[in-house]
Amino acid sequence: xxxxxxxxxxxxxxxxxxxxxxxxxxxxxxxxxxxxxxxxxxxxxxxxxxxxxxxxxxxxxxxxxxxxxxxxxxxxxxxxxxxxxxxxxxxxxxxxxxxxxxxxxxxxxxxxxxxxxxxxxxxxxxxxxxxxxxxxxxxxxxxxxxxxxxxxxxxxxxxxxxxxxxxxxxxxxxxxxxxxxxxxxxxxxxxxxxxxxxxxxxxxxxxxxxxxxxxxxxxxxxxxxxxxxxxxxxxxxxxxxxxxxxxxxxxxxxxxxxxxxxxxxxxxxxxxxxxxxxxxxxxxxxxxxxxxxxxxxxxxxxxxxxxxxxxxxxx
Amino acid sequence: xxxxxxxxxxxxxxxxxxxxxxxxxxxxxxxxxxxxxxxxxxxxxxxxxxxxxxxxxxxxxxxxxxxxxxxxxxxxxxxxxxxxxxxxxxxxxxxxxxxxxxxxxxxxxxxxxxxxxxxxxxxxxxxxxxxxxxxxxxxxxxxxxxxxxxxxxxxxxxxxxxxxxxxxxxxxxxxxxxxxxxxxxxxxxxxxxxxxxxxxxxxxxxxxxxxxxxxxxxxxxxxxxxxxxxxxxxxxxxxxxxxxxxxxxxxxxxxxxxxxxxxxxxxxxxxxxxxxxxxxxxxxxxxxxxxxxxxxxxxxxxxxxxxxxxxxxxx
Numbered sequence: 001x002x003x004x005x006x007x008x009x010x011x012x013x014x015x016x017x018x019x020x021x022x023x024x025x026x027x028x029x030x031x032x033x034x035x036x037x038x039x040x041x042x043x044x045x046x047x048x049x050x051x052x053x054x055x056x057x058x059x060x061x062x063x064x065x066x067x068x069x070x071x072x073x074x075x076x077x078x079x080x081x082x083x084x085x086x087x088x089x090x091x092x093x094x095x096x097x098x099x100x101x102x103x104x105x106x107x108x109x110x111x112x113x114x115x116x117x118x119x120x121x122x123x124x125x126x127x128x129x130x131x132x133x134x135x136x137x138x139x140x141x142x143x144x145x146x147x148x149x150x151x152x153x154x155x156x157x158x159x160x161x162x163x164x165x166x167x168x169x170x171x172x173x174x175x176x177x178x179x180x181x182x183x184x185x186x187x188x189x190x191x192x193x194x195x196x197x198x199x200x201x202x203x204x205x206x207x208x209x210x211x212x213x214x215x216x217x218x219x220x221x222x223x224x225x226x227x228x229x230x231x232x233x234x235x236x237x238x239x240x241x242x243x244x245x246x247x248x249x250x251x252x253x254x255x256x257x258x259x260x261x262x263x264x265x266x267x268x269x270x271x272x273x274x275x276x277x278x279x280x281x282x283x284x285x286x287x288x289x290x291x292x293x294x295x296x297x298x299x300x301x302x303x304x305x306x307x308x309x310x311x312x313x314x315x
Numbered sequence: 316x317x318x319x320x321x322x323x324x325x326x327x328x329x330x331x332x333x334x335x336x337x338x339x340x341x342x343x344x345x346x347x348x349x350x351x352x353x354x355x356x357x358x359x360x361x362x363x364x365x366x367x368x369x370x371x372x373x374x375x376x377x378x379x380x381x382x383x384x385x386x387x388x389x390x391x392x393x394x395x396x397x398x399x400x401x402x403x404x405x406x407x408x409x410x411x412x413x414x415x416x417x418x419x420x421x422x423x424x425x426x427x428x429x430x431x432x433x434x435x436x437x438x439x440x441x442x443x444x445x446x447x448x449x450x451x452x453x454x455x456x457x458x459x460x461x462x463x464x465x466x467x468x469x470x471x472x473x474x475x476x477x478x479x480x481x482x483x484x485x486x487x488x489x490x491x492x493x494x495x496x497x498x499x500x501x502x503x504x505x506x507x508x509x510x511x512x513x514x515x516x517x518x519x520x521x522x523x524x525x526x527x528x529x530x531x532x533x534x535x536x537x538x539x540x541x542x543x544x545x546x547x548x549x550x551x552x553x554x555x556x557x558x559x560x561x562x563x564x565x566x567x568x569x570x571x572x573x574x575x576x577x578x579x580x581x582x583x584x585x586x587x588x589x590x591x592x593x594x595x596x597x598x599x600x601x602x603x604x605x606x607x608x609x610x611x612x613x614x615x616x617x618x619x620x621x622x623x624x625x626x627x628x629x630x
Binding site: 014101102105106108109112113116118119121122124125126130131133139140141142143144145146147164165167168169170264265266271277278279280282285286287288289290 | 329416417420421423424427428431433434436437439440441443445446448454455456457458459460461462479480482483484485579580581586592593594595597600601602603604605
């Protein structure tokens, strides 16, 4: 008999096909598991798959008395109450680096699109305004990348790949992180100093209580009227209301966002701006990235059910 | 008295401000100069500024009996009849490499946007369909960049910068060119073989009679249903009608275009596709790129009027 695994978050079915070939999946599809399954059914669950950003606290864990492993699909685990898991000796695993290239690519896509005004440019062609030679103030030349200062906040697997890509665009790359890494980019010890210095701020930091709303109104003022903000980490890192205000009064030049405070949702106040580029949390959303994340999930589950340590543990 | 310089193509006034401080500009603004100026006025013109893509043949040169220098604003000079110029000993100059980084950046922007479906993604967020959890077939995961085969057609200043950027995206880079260059990318001697091999074709070749419509229906068939075409060179390199047909019957997956057969114009048949990203020939359109191009134009004009060889000649 295949082992039972609870699917806690809402995932497209295609993402679970391979995992379902090896395990007996109980899909709660984003709903509270006790509404979908009986206590008896839940009592047999020893492992679950979740999306790292989905809140998963002690109360939920208590509904699963036999739970011993939480496996995150993706690199994030910010929604998981690690202390509560530890107190019950539940192991937690993730998919480190599996989606890093894919997320770094979306970061660069958003940066290039917003700084080169790609959406207004495409609209200028499609609307016929270009053919009609209608002048467009949005089509005025913008600063280019060579020499442009890009600050990478967070130097994990994704931050490294963003920095490598930015360097190839001849940009001046610096970063901040809790500690200096062995990377060929300038280290700036404080986020404030990095934001003062840069004209593009790339948020690639791991989300958590310590990074909640660290990008606030004061930081956006430091970024300045020529500055762009790109976030591919978690919406919680930015004070989204302050971002809307900063875009409205031109405190910053624009933003590229793949993540939002409440997902799936981008407020009307944000979607109304022409100088933002918005993607629906698709950073890790490539075929290769999904295969790599599924490899990590399966390796974690296989090891757990074999009584071995997780190969990709959250530490 | 400042020397007279004819402005032949239509340029935004801002581009000519610095040049106008040193020279007496006679701006034909894209109209036939003999409609804008008297034969006497034209008789005094020894140098002119043109956009390389604007047709400039022997007949036009004959309206300017004193003409001795044609200075192209930008890297291209495909519109200039070089044989006619040579037969009159008119020197021709351009702005090599001045816009290369800017154009390479637009090439990458188009590639990333079309392969990651940026425009449908932004629309999915703005329309509210994401919030409403409406399924969208366009949002299905796509292939990512690591390991993706990119073929660069042309290994000049722009092609090199495209290749360097693509390598940082962990792509598998190969190129074709008239001859092998001293670059760390695989050389493929024939365009056909490169197109067969790659899944993204980047057109960065210099336009001319030998490259007219080389990307035709047969080439698009070789590129195949997973293949993307990006053109930042000249519209003439692609058979645009064949491209529209290839997009319509899904012979290729999509296209990113900054240049078109007739500019400023993109036909309705092209602008109707969701799987294209279209920019209005803004590849070289950054502030730094314009400054560098103006530096080249001024250096060429200054040298010419001082009786010296052009520092940036077309050879």
